[in-house]
Amino acid sequence: MATGLAVGRITSIAAPDVEAPTAVAVALLLAFIFLFGNRAFAYPRTSDKNDPAPTSSGDIGDINDAIRDQCLAFGRLHNLTEAECETLFYLAKGFTISRIAEKRIVSKNTIKSQITSIYRKVGVHSKQGLLDALERNPSHM
Incomplete structure (x- = not known):
């Protein structure tokens, strides 16, 4: 909670003309980036027998x-x-x-x-x- 108050205070000092909803949106965006920025969201799927076979260089030649x-x-x-x-x-x-x-x-x-x-x-x-x-x-x- 103290971190949220600190971010709010810093935001109000850094940009005094910004309205509260905009400041909240920016704070949420920064929190999201901080929390999830290092995660890979595109996990490789496991193979499914209905999936097409990977393209080989022979297929590309064809x-x-x-x-x-x-x-x-x-x-x-x-x-x-x-x-x-x-x-x-x-x-x-x-x-x-x-x-x-x-x-x-x-x-x-x-x-x-x-x-x-x-x-x-x-x-x-x-x-x-x-x-x-x-x-x-x-x-x-």
């Missing part, structure tokens, strides 16, 4: 192969170049222009130019439109 195959089929359908298909692959994975340029070892302007060309060939005006068209592709797995 996913990448499926995305790449989808992009190549889509590219053939829309007459995309090999470089545009590669850029499409990284776009489908959610990479930024900078990251795609880094991965492909080309300039950002090259990637921007390829994206513009892809949009024109596919007949879309945005990344979301492109991803929607890719998803609707009949060769979708």
Whole structure:
């Protein structure tokens, strides 16, 4: 109780213009942080047989192969170049222009130019439109 009185007194001295409800809220927040700040709230769950199996690096490779195959089929359908298909692959994975340029070892302007060309060939005006068209592709797995 003495600690609460001390915190209240310090709060009133430090911020005399603050009203009581605000001071109480701040004091409660500080108490919560002090009491529970070092606890981990996200405890690992125990395994359940209904849970999906953890993703292995082989699964990720399979996913990448499926995305790449989808992009190549889509590219053939829309007459995309090999470089545009590669850029499409990284776009489908959610990479930024900078990251795609880094991965492909080309300039950002090259990637921007390829994206513009892809949009024109596919007949879309945005990344979301492109991803929607890719998803609707009949060769979708």
